Structure formats: C-alpha cells, structure tokens
Amino acid sequence: MLDSNLSHWLEAEADALDRGLREADDVLPQLASAGVLGLGVDEQYGGAGGDTCAAVEAIAAVAGHSLTAAFVLWGQRTFIEYLLHTDNATLRERLLGDLLSGEVAGATGLSNAMKYLSGIEELGVRAAPTAAGWQLDGRLPWVTNLRKRGFVVAAAVELSGAAPFIAAIPDDLPGLTRSEDLQLLGLQSSNTAALQLDALQLQHDWLLAGDARQYLPRVRPGFLGLQCGMTIGLTRRCLQEVERHLAGSRSVLEAEWRELCAQLEQCAAELKHGLCAGRFQSEPASMFHLRIALAELAGQAVQLELQASGGKAYLQQYGAGFARRLRESAFVPIVTPSLVQLRGELQRQAAGADA
Incomplete structure (x- = not known):
C-alpha cells in the first residue's frame, strides 16, 4: 500500500x-x-x-x-x-x-479535551474575551507534531459564562512558547513537547468550533479511529515476525499466532465498519471497547514475538527491531485516552445505566 x-x-x-x-x-x-x-x-x-x-x-x-x-x-x-x-x-x-x-505541521492538542469530554479533567487553557477575539492563558502538557517552526495546534478553551470552544493556534503568535522535546522512552523524533500560553491574543477567524461539547463527539471517532491504526500496524508487524519463526520447535506457537491474527483482523474490520457507518458518534462505548481490545492484542503479539524469536531477541546485535517494538507497545496503553481512562469511562456509563 x-x-x-x-x-x-x-x-x-x-x-x-x-x-x-x-x-x-x-x-x-x-x-x-x-x-x-x-x-x-x-x-x-x-x-x-x-x-x-x-x-x-x-x-x-x-x-x-x-x-x-x-x-x-x-x-x-x-x-x-x-x-x-x-x-x-x-x-x-x-x-x-x-x-x-x-x-x-498539524498538532491535535485535544487529548486534554477528550478527557474533559469524559469528565476526567478540566481544560488546561482559559480565555477572556477581547474586541478582536480572546486572550488565552494556560498550558498543553503533551502535544505531538509540534515542529520547531511552522505548526498549528488545536486546543479546547474554557470560557467563563459560555460554552468551551475549539481554536486553531498558529505557532507565530506572541505568548506561545514551545518547550524542549519531552524525554520519552521512545518515539523521540515525533516533535512531542509542551506548550505554554501567556496572554496570547487570538482573533475570531481562528475558531474551529464555537461549542466544544457538540464538536468533540463529531471528531472523536476520527481521533480514536486513526489512533487505532497505529496499534493495528504495530500488531500486524509483530505477528509477521512471529510467522518467520514458526518452523521447527516454534511450531507449537502456531495455534496462538493464528488466533491473534484472526482477532486482530476482526477488530480492524469492526473498526472500519463502525467508522464508515458513522456508528461511533452515537455509540462511543463500542469504539472504547475496540481500542482496549486492540491494545491488549498488541501486548500479546509482542510477547509472542519474543517467544518465537527466543534468546536472540534479547541480544543487542540481533534484537534491535524487537526492542523497538517492545518500547512501542508500551506506549499503546497510555496514549490518550489511556486504557485506564477508557475503562473508567465504561464503568461510569455502566453505573449510570444501572442507576
């Protein structure tokens, strides 16, 4: 492809x-x-x-x-x-x-907003109205694709006495400060940093949506669905590496490999069907379950790759690709919304339905 x-x-x-x-x-x-x-x-x-x-x-x-x-x-x-x-x-x-x-470069900046939508945390950016737009203050602690020059970031903004809104913020405005790159365990060349906003003056024409509570459910399926693509690709690669080692004594792993392959492609098909049908806007819980299932499959697949590769995967000379995929798989459960956050939201929804 x-x-x-x-x-x-x-x-x-x-x-x-x-x-x-x-x-x-x-x-x-x-x-x-x-x-x-x-x-x-x-x-x-x-x-x-x-x-x-x-x-x-x-x-x-x-x-x-x-x-x-x-x-x-x-x-x-x-x-x-x-x-x-x-x-x-x-x-x-x-x-x-x-x-x-x-x-x-486009930076999503709405991880905080997705947690806000689920009642997990407050918005990190606040606005005060001005004649031409708003003055923004606050912080976005973790944003990816923040190129050193030439980026625009989306942010959800709290506005006292009114609905929160979504704005696009270009990188060249006074009052916007990009931190040094965050020191991550991996994924280091992803331009991931924090943003500080201090008395930033933003004009009305940078408004993405006037009501975040209405807009966020519309874009959440894309936000999460595209994110799931990362997990699908990593898991497929781990399973491809397993297949390369299934001969001989490692053939004992074939049944588990086949089961994981089938589960992965079933989840991928359900994800794509739900996205194309528009189902996840009205049924977000079904997407949350898919995100959790895919993350669990990634963890199982990288461990199966280790078993299939054997001790060779633990040697730096041979195992660099596996070591990277192991680090990559550790990111999958914590990228916003994390599995803990998703499970908490599903628990709240279940409690509300039983009340």
Missing part, C-alpha cells in the same frame, strides 16, 4: 526515529511526498479521495515500520480531520492545502 521509497526509508530509519537520532522534521516531508496525508480527504479539498478507513490503513502501514512516524502521521491527519468537520470554511481553505502538502 505504501510507496516503496517511503517503506524503505521508514524501515532503514525506524530505530533512529525511535531513539531521537534522526531529525524529527524529516518525517513529515517523507509522508507528504508519498501522498499519504490526503488519503480519506475529498478531492474537492485537494485530497486523494476515499474515506477515513483509507487513512486508518495508511497509518497502520506506516506503524508496521515505525510507530514514531505513524504517531506524526496520526497528528497531522487528525488535525486535517478537524478541518473537515469545522463550520469555518474560510479557516479550512486557509490551512488545508499547506497541511496536505506538509508545509505546515
């Missing part, structure tokens, strides 16, 4: 990207040149056509080589999804072309 040049580059650079030894800003141009940023974007907007499921599969294909690159792609494509759902056509026209070409 992927352009061969992109596949070869990702395979060659995967470890360097994970460990931060390759410049993070190199990732987005590679993705753009391979044409993956426009998948699932209508041709009238300059995209490649298709639906969101095509973007999910593209992220999965990239994740099979490098979860770092897939994380960047998820951030970019999710911000594009926000623009596809905004009522601000002028803002969409202003930003979408540069996002599709990779000239501008």
Whole structure:
C-alpha cells in the first residue's frame, strides 16, 4: 500500500526515529511526498479521495515500520480531520492545502479535551474575551507534531459564562512558547513537547468550533479511529515476525499466532465498519471497547514475538527491531485516552445505566 521509497526509508530509519537520532522534521516531508496525508480527504479539498478507513490503513502501514512516524502521521491527519468537520470554511481553505502538502505541521492538542469530554479533567487553557477575539492563558502538557517552526495546534478553551470552544493556534503568535522535546522512552523524533500560553491574543477567524461539547463527539471517532491504526500496524508487524519463526520447535506457537491474527483482523474490520457507518458518534462505548481490545492484542503479539524469536531477541546485535517494538507497545496503553481512562469511562456509563 505504501510507496516503496517511503517503506524503505521508514524501515532503514525506524530505530533512529525511535531513539531521537534522526531529525524529527524529516518525517513529515517523507509522508507528504508519498501522498499519504490526503488519503480519506475529498478531492474537492485537494485530497486523494476515499474515506477515513483509507487513512486508518495508511497509518497502520506506516506503524508496521515505525510507530514514531505513524504517531506524526496520526497528528497531522487528525488535525486535517478537524478541518473537515469545522463550520469555518474560510479557516479550512486557509490551512488545508499547506497541511496536505506538509508545509505546515498539524498538532491535535485535544487529548486534554477528550478527557474533559469524559469528565476526567478540566481544560488546561482559559480565555477572556477581547474586541478582536480572546486572550488565552494556560498550558498543553503533551502535544505531538509540534515542529520547531511552522505548526498549528488545536486546543479546547474554557470560557467563563459560555460554552468551551475549539481554536486553531498558529505557532507565530506572541505568548506561545514551545518547550524542549519531552524525554520519552521512545518515539523521540515525533516533535512531542509542551506548550505554554501567556496572554496570547487570538482573533475570531481562528475558531474551529464555537461549542466544544457538540464538536468533540463529531471528531472523536476520527481521533480514536486513526489512533487505532497505529496499534493495528504495530500488531500486524509483530505477528509477521512471529510467522518467520514458526518452523521447527516454534511450531507449537502456531495455534496462538493464528488466533491473534484472526482477532486482530476482526477488530480492524469492526473498526472500519463502525467508522464508515458513522456508528461511533452515537455509540462511543463500542469504539472504547475496540481500542482496549486492540491494545491488549498488541501486548500479546509482542510477547509472542519474543517467544518465537527466543534468546536472540534479547541480544543487542540481533534484537534491535524487537526492542523497538517492545518500547512501542508500551506506549499503546497510555496514549490518550489511556486504557485506564477508557475503562473508567465504561464503568461510569455502566453505573449510570444501572442507576
């Protein structure tokens, strides 16, 4: 599915990207040149056509080589999804072309908002009205695809006495400060950092949505569905590595391998069917269950890869790919919304239904 040049580059650079030894800003141009940023974007907007499921599969294909690159792609494509759902056509026209070409990096910034939607935490950015728009203050502690120059970030903003709103914030506004890259266990070349907003003046024309509570449920299926593509791709790659070792004494693992392959493709099919049918807007719990199931499959698949590879996987000389996938799999349960947060939300929903 992927352009061969992109596949070869990702395979060659995967470890360097994970460990931060390759410049993070190199990732987005590679993705753009391979044409993956426009998948699932209508041709009238300059995209490649298709639906969101095509973007999910593209992220999965990239994740099979490098979860770092897939994380960047998820951030970019999710911000594009926000623009596809905004009522601000002028803002969409202003930003979408540069996002599709990779000239501008799109940072989702709505992890905090997704937790807010589920009642897990308060919004981290506050607004006070001004004549031309708002003054923003606050902090976004963990945002991916924050290129050093040339990014735009989406943020949910608390407004006293009114509904919270969603804004797009360009990187060149005074009062916006990007931290140094966060020191992550892996995925280091993903331009992941924190943002501080101090008396930032934002004009009305950067509004993505006037009511966050109405907008967030519309974009949450894309946010989570595209995120699931990362897990699907990583799990598929682990299972492909298992298959390579099934001969001889390792054949005892074949039944478990077949079962995991079947479960993975069933979950992937359910995810894509739900996205295409629009079911997850009205039934978010079904998507939460899928996200949890996929994360558990990733953990099982990487452990099965270790068993299939044997002691060789523990030798640095031979096991670099496995070691990276082990680190990548550790990210899957904690990326927002984390499995703990999802299980807590499902528990609250079940308690409410029983009340």
